[in-house]
Amino acid sequence: MATIRLTNVQKSYGDHPPVIRRVNLEIAQHEFCVFLGPSGCGKSTLLRMIAGLEDLSEGELHIGGRLVNDVPAAARGVAMVFQSYALFPHMTVFDNMAFGLKLAKQPKDVIDRKVREAARILQLDAFLDRYPKA
Known part of the structure; x- marks a missing residue:
């Protein structure tokens, strides 16, 4: 596990207003962090940006002190579990x-x-x- 730091992170789709606005957050190594909020507030979008499944429109994302804005998802060493029922039913x-x-x-x-x-x-x-x- 490594420190995650977001600096002025923003996400926009096309010419629409940003759905994520200027997020500044540092999650220290071994720290537990939870994002709470109503549907549509940007929780999943923020997690998708950290995981590399969405590009940042602005700002910087560092994982373990390394700038990862342009690092592919597979090379980030990050995973996320979706809230939807995405479990393998044949496995315990x-x-x-x-x-x-x-x-x-x-x-x-x-x-x-x-x-x-x-x-x-x-x-x-x-x-x-x-x-x-x-």
Whole structure:
């Protein structure tokens, strides 16, 4: 995990007014950050810009001290989980949570430790062996 810093970040679509206006934010390494707001306020757009799925119209985005405005999403080392029900129904909660770490070829003991710690924080410990439909 690395520090994320947004400086005067803005997002506009065409000639329309900005949907994200001059965001200045620093999320320190190991810090937990949550974006809350009503539908359409720009939460997903901001996350998509950090992940590299949307271009910034203005401003700078640094991850780990590196300017990443022009770095492709796949090279940023960032992932996001969408709010919509995008879980694999044939996999347990544990396996769904571990999926990204498995793709990153993390050792099994690291995956187990990280998934169980995240589950503890989210109070999902009791559900790790269940399937999403349950």
